Amino acid sequence: MERTFSRRWRALGACALLIAACASSDLDLDERSGATSTTPPPSESTVSPSETAGTPQGAMGADGVGDPYYPGLGNGGYDVATYDLDIEWMPDTGTVDATAAIVLVPTEDLDTFNLDLEGLDVERVVVDGEEVVHAHAGRELTIDPAALLVAGDDVEVVVDYGGEPTPIRVGTDVFRVGWHTDGRDAYVVSEPAGAASWFPANDHPTDKARFRFVVTVPSDLGVIANGLQTSMSDTGDGRTTFVYEASDLMATYLASVVIGDLVFVEESTASGLLLRSAYPRRLADAAATDFADTAAMVEVFERSFGPYPFETYGHVVADEVLGFALENQTLSIFGSDLVTGRGAIDAIVAHELAHQWFGNAVSPATWMDIWLNEGFATYAEWVWAAGSDGPTIAESAAAVHARADFGVPPGDPGPEELFQATVYLRGGLVLYALSQEIGHDAFDRLLPLWVERFGGSAASTADLRALAEELSGQDLEAFFDAWVYGATLPPLP
Ligand code: ARG
Ligand code: ZN
Secondary structure: OOOHHHHHHHHHHHHHHHHHHOOOOEEEOOOOOOOEOOOOOOOOOOOOOOOOOOOOEEEEOOOOOOOHHHHOOOOOOEEEEEEEEEEEEOOOOOOEEEEEEEEEEEEOOOOEEEEEEEEEEEEEEEEEEEEEEEEEOEEEEEEEEEEEEEEOOOOOEEEEEEEEOOOOOOOOOOOOOOEEEOEEEEEEEEEOOOHHHHHOOOOOOOOOOEEEEEEEEEEOOEEEEOEEEEEEEEEEOOOEEEEEEEHHHHHHHOOOOEEEEEEEEEOOOOOOOOEEEEEEEEHHHHHHOOOOHHHHHHHHHHHHOOOOOOOEEEEEOOOEEEEEOOOOOOOOEEEEEHHOOOOOOOOHHHHHHHHEEOOEEEEEEEEEHOOOHHHHHHHHHHHHHHHHHOOOHHHHHHHOOOOOOOOOOOOOOOOOOOOOOOHHHHHHHHHHHHEEEHHHHHHHHHHHHHHHHOOOEOOOOHHHHHHHHHOOOOOOOOHHHHOOOOOOOOOOO
């Protein structure tokens, strides 16, 4: 009894600490729910010999990975291997009834650990088959297993949860991130911190995992998610269950499910990559026109960046005015406002495709490194233009350079406005200037080698500089200081 009590107290203590950590981040915490905790039913748990001594043996996993912009994002002490998400969508109430089965591996012996989950209700947490104490406050779900979790051993965590998913505000971005619903439809756009709005996650790009999605919806709706559909079955009571498996390692913010009245289309590229997409019925013809160059883009990018890094690619259009597109892994999502059928969005289509190499295969090590996503994808727009009878890369760079003074350094745009123009445009100029600085031979090897070396994990601006120095034999400190971190935009070389 006393043991249960003290464990419960410690779990709440971890949450109190967490609130302090979260409050210092730039996530909007206004909608944070009050703390709740549970006591597990009495059980015959296996207690390790050292546990009976009554002293804590393991660490309390940290409640954030210490990202310089959003310190409360993600958690310390473990790596997630797989997320298996079973979600029933109930459009009449706008709610989900869900179970997340997560396999994680502790990187140190753990007494307690956290997952990020915001705004939903947790009914039950089971660790390795046994129901355990949990406490939920704000973004942090603190889990207190009955026995020590041993570093290196697989742990299965099952979280039963549900409620009305609500998108999350980050900094001054007008767009909220996470699970959105529009009538019966639902879609997910999470960058950078929205995964926690719909599943318990280690919500930081440094912890990539494999995903499986089992999504049940009323049978008049269709579902698409990252990866490949492995089954679709009628439940016999007016609902359909869709299963998708995403077997390439993926950051949590790129996980996405889209539900709607969807038309599914498939084609193959010349190199045999399956392109599968889903569009709202009313936009299917326009989308076919607007995405028609995708296979050609894959070819151009494979020549410059190396092999396409994942098992499939495609587009989904949300039946909603988003004002942007987002590079969800293997399945970029576009707002309906972008799809007009005039064939005029090649730059955006190329941009999101390029993110599959830059941003998705190679993730940003911290959110301060966002220019490694957006600057590279912007540069790739110029690569596509040059490869399809448009302006040369030098002409595109000169036109962008003349446009504004971009007085915020792309390497440190601040956490309030991650997606500001300097990150994209001055970020793209960094790569063009780097190609001039180190020469084309070294630069042409840099981009594919970047993906080869860091694909499947995360990399930082310092990693990029080290690789460019390795390939060129030059010291690039002054170059990076001026182009990536300097307050003023340098002149074009
Ligand atoms: N990464 C996306 C792109 O450049 C942009 C996402 C914008 N998201 C936002 N919350 N404002 O394609
Ligand atoms: Zn982008």
